[in-house]
Every structure is written in structure tokens, then in C-alpha cells.
Amino acid sequence: MEAADVPQENSATYGGHLKAVYARSGDGRLGLTQTCGWEAEETVTRQAVQMFEDLAAAALERARAGQSSPLEIHMYRARMDIALLAQASGFWRWQVRRHIRPAVFARLSKAHRARYAQALGIDPDQLDTVD
Amino acid sequence: MSAIVRHCGLPFSEPMAFGLSSALTFAFFPFIKLSGLPLVSYRMPPKTIIRGLQKPLRFSMRTETFRRPEDGAARLNKLLDAGQLVGLQVSVFWLPFMPPDFRFHFNAHNLLAYGRDETSGDYLLSDPVLEMPVRCSPADLAKARFARGLLAPKGLLYYPDRAPQEPAWERVIPAAIKKTARNMLRPPLPFIGVKGIARIARAFERLPAATAPQAAKLYIGHLVRMQEEIGTGGGGFRFMYAAFLEEAATLTARPALAELAVRLIEIGDLWREFALAAARMIRDRDPLDPGHLAVLLRAQAEHEKAFFTSLYKAVRSS
Numbered sequence: 001m002e003a004a005d006v007p008q009e010n011s012a013t014y015g016g017h018l019k020a021v022y023a024r025s026g027d028g029r030l031g032l033t034q035t036c037g038w039e040a041e042e043t044v045t046r047q048a049v050q051m052f053e054d055l056a057a058a059a060l061e062r063a064r065a066g067q068s069s070p071l072e073i074h075m076y077r078a079r080m081d082i083a084l085l086a087q088a089s090g091f092w093r094w095q096v097r098r099h100i101r102p103a104v105f106a107r108l109s110k111a112h113r114a115r116y117a118q119a120l121g122i123d124p125d126q127l128d129t130v131d
Numbered sequence: 132m133s134a135i136v137r138h139c140g141l142p143f144s145e146p147m148a149f150g151l152s153s154a155l156t157f158a159f160f161p162f163i164k165l166s167g168l169p170l171v172s173y174r175m176p177p178k179t180i181i182r183g184l185q186k187p188l189r190f191s192m193r194t195e196t197f198r199r200p201e202d203g204a205a206r207l208n209k210l211l212d213a214g215q216l217v218g219l220q221v222s223v224f225w226l227p228f229m230p231p232d233f234r235f236h237f238n239a240h241n242l243l244a245y246g247r248d249e250t251s252g253d254y255l256l257s258d259p260v261l262e263m264p265v266r267c268s269p270a271d272l273a274k275a276r277f278a279r280g281l282l283a284p285k286g287l288l289y290y291p292d293r294a295p296q297e298p299a300w301e302r303v304i305p306a307a308i309k310k311t312a313r314n315m316l317r318p319p320l321p322f323i324g325v326k327g328i329a330r331i332a333r334a335f336e337r338l339p340a341a342t343a344p345q346a347a348k349l350y351i352g353h354l355v356r357m358q359e360e361i362g363t364g365g366g367g368f369r370f371m372y373a374a375f376l377e378e379a380a381t382l383t384a385r386p387a388l389a390e391l392a393v394r395l396i397e398i399g400d401l402w403r404e405f406a407l408a409a410a411r412m413i414r415d416r417d418p419l420d421p422g423h424l425a426v427l428l429r430a431q432a433e434h435e436k437a438f439f440t441s442l443y444k445a446v447r448s449s
Binding site: 001012013014015016017018019020021022023024029030031034038039040041043044045046047048049051078079080081083084087088119121 | 403
């Protein structure tokens with residue numbers, strides 16, 4: 001890639017940062033050039049972010065219908081899935097799946113809630129709120 | 132990594148660290164999943180780079196992991212107070228200075244800590260992805276260093292305990308290149324190297340484009356993210372390796388390597404074109420056709436096969 005051809009497409013996903021890429025400068029040597037974004041990269045980054053947003057939105061729907069609990073929503077908001085939340089909290093996967101059920105979630109002990117809050121990086125009190 | 136070596140007084144570039152540790156690769160492990168998507172990487176894990184440099188530069192890097200976050204923080208503080216530069220493995224998700232859209236649970240990220248703010252206790256860090264030095268509070272850094280999950284960092288930190296020495300370039304560079312070429316052409320497992328690229332092409336062909344287009348798009352997008360979003364340089368680190376070959380050509384007086392660098396830049400450009408074609412399908416600018424992307428991937432496998440064969444030949448005669 002020539003340094004002059006490095007895309008500068010102002011990706012919103014960069015959050016105002018610049019990134020370094022290797023490209024050939026005028027003298028034919030490879031060096032670092034700054035870029036503020038590339039549309040193709042932005043597309044795939046957005047897509048991955050969107051996937052978790054969609055999952056969280058679907059979980060919210062289910063929670064409102066009484067089929068799920070805020071725990072599932074917080075899990076997707078933290079960009080986690082069941083496997084990762086299980087690893088981060090130290091529970092088994094089946095336990096996480098069970099704790100997501102609204103009836104079980106409502107009865108979670110203080111210690112369990114603290115473990116989930118710690119894994120999700122939020123305050124234990126925030127576990128119940130979803131907005 | 133390269134900054135640590137430079138700190139010890141040896142001029143050393145990032146591509147050189149990358150090339151000398153034979154970090155370039157392609158790996159596709161369909162059975163290791165992250166959020167339901169396979170593990171794909173265009174480079175070796177960070178530890179390979181750390182360990183790979185020890186032999187050619189005749190120095191040793193101490194790596195330490197910790198069971199308890201408090202121990203990890205205490206050790207880091209002690210090293211920084213002694214004026215040491217310390218490399219850290221962290222999870223990107225817990226770093227507050229990262230742009231929010233980059234914050235995924237990706238554990239194999241590396242940072243360099245070079246000091247502490249005495250009043251606030253914040254750590255002064257240098258992140259290879261961002262252009263400027265950043266700071267991070269002890270609580271956030273502890274979370275990032277002790278994140279759990281796949282490739283959990285366990286607080287890994289590393290620092291040199293003996294200063295690196297200028298190597299005999301004409302010996303160590305060919306050895307490192309040979310290792311990379313061998314790994315690409317005749318890997319120990321069929322998931323690595325040129326065969327790995329062919330294998331992911333096959334996985335693309337089997338994607339359910341008609342029945343579950345969203346799932347297929349996520350799979351395609353995942354590969355492109357691993358190629359472009361992770362690390363420096365784009366093109367799945369092919370450009371960085373080309374920069375290494377260019378430097379190597381001068382250091383070892385082998386002009387053939389500079390010509391090969393040009394060829395690798397072309398291959399990197401083709402990876403970028405693949406990313407563009409994939410992104411267009413994800414955005415519905417082009418009809419979704421994983422089969423076409425598989426054709427591009429097969430072509431990449433062929434290009435890289437030819438390239439690494441020539442590269443191997445170019446350094447064999449020594």
C-alpha cells in the first residue's frame with residue numbers, strides 16, 4: 001500500500017483516535033502512516049458491536065415479557081456471552097443459565113449477586129435496573 | 132516489546148521484533164470459540180514474541196503471573212519504582228481509554244507501563260494501537276490484567292533482567308525467516324499456515340448464506356476484524372513483516388529480501404481487497420456470496436504458498 005493510498009475515512013469507531021499502518025512512502029521504503037479510519041474496518045467493528053446491542057435488545061424484550069431477567073441484559077451489555085460470564089464469575093454455565101431465569105434471579109443471594117456485579121464491572125445495586 | 136529492547140540501548144524497531152521472533156502466521160482453530168466465533172489469528176500469541184527474542188538477542192526476559200491481583204499490583208509498582216519498563220498483557224475490554232467500539236473481551240492485548248503518577252497513583256502507559264501515551268487508574272488496570280476467559284492474562288508482566296546485545300544479524304535473521312516460512316508451509320497442525328487459509332476458505336463455502344445470512348455475515352466480519360482491527364499495520368500483519376524484510380535486506384546485505392518485501396506488500400494489498408469485498412457484502416452493497424470470498428481466500432493461500440517458498444529459498448543458502 002502506498003502512503004498516499006492509506007484510507008482516511010474518519011471512522012466513528014475510532015472515537016477520534018488515530019491508528020498506525022505500514023505503507024510505502026514516496027522514497028519506496030515502508031514506514032508508519034497515521035490513518036483516521038477505513039470504511040471496511042468500520043463496517044466489521046460496527047457489526048460486532050451491533051450484534052451485542054441486538055442481543056441486549058432481544059433480552060430486554062424477553063425480560064419485559066417475564067421470560068428473562070436483567071442479568072441477561074447486563075451480560076450482553078458487557079459484551080459477554082454465557083460461557084464468558086461463567087468464566088468471569090466462577091459459576092458453571094448451567095448455573096448462569098439458571099440464574100438468568102426470572103424466578104431464580106429474584107432469589108439470588110447477596111454473595112452471588114456480588115460475584116456477578118464484580119464480573120460485569122457494575123455495582124450490585126445496578127443489577128436490577130436496566131435503563 | 133521493541134520499546135523495551137530500545138530502552139536497553141539497542142536500536143530496534145517494531146517490525147524487527149515481529150520478524151525476529153517469527154511472529155507472522157495464520158491460524159484458524161474452528162473448535163475454539165469466542166462468543167460463538169472461531170479463533171483466527173494472523174500472528175503468534177504475545178508470549179511467542181517475548182520468548183522468541185531471547186535467543187537471537189542473547190538476553191532473558193522474566194515473565195511473571197500472579198494468582199492475586201494485589202500481588203500483581205505490588206510487583207508492578209516495585210518494578211516501576213526501580214525505573215524498569217514493564218510489558219503487560221491485558222484485556223481490551225476493561226481499558227477506559229480505549230474507544231468504546233474497540234472494547235471487546237480480547238485478552239491478548241499488550242501494553243507498556245513506564246511510570247506512575249505520584250499524586251493520583253495512575254499508571255502511565257503506552258498502547259501500541261493508540262498514537263499517544265495514556266493513563267489508567269490502578270483499579271481499572273487491575274481489572275484488565277486479571278480478566279478471565281480465553282487466553283486469560285493472569286496478570287502477566289514481563290521485563291528484561293539482562294540487557295539484550297546486538298546480534299549477528301547475518302545469522303539470526305535467516306534463521307528467523309526460515310522458521311516463519313516452515314511454519315507457513317509445513318505446519319505441525321493443518322489449522323496453521325497456508326493450509327489454515329485453505330481450511331477457512333472451505334468453512335466459508337459451507338456458510339448458510341441462504342438460510343441464515345446474519346450468521347454468515349458475522350462469521351465473515353469476524354475474519355476481517357481479526358485481520359484489520361487487531362494490532363498495528365493492517366493487512367493481517369503482512370505489511371509489518373514486509374517492513375521487517377526490508378530492514379533485513381539492508382542488515383544482511385541480501386537485496387533479494389527487499390524484492391520479496393515488495394511481493395509481500397502486494398499480498399497485503401490483496402488481503403485489504405478481500406476485506407473490502409467482504410465489507411461490501413456485509414453492508415449489502417454486493418449480494419452475499421461467501422463462495423466468492425472463498426475463491427479469494429484460496430488465491431491468497433496460493434500467493435502465500437508461492438511467496439514463502441521463494442522466501443525460504445532466498446535464505447536457505449547460508
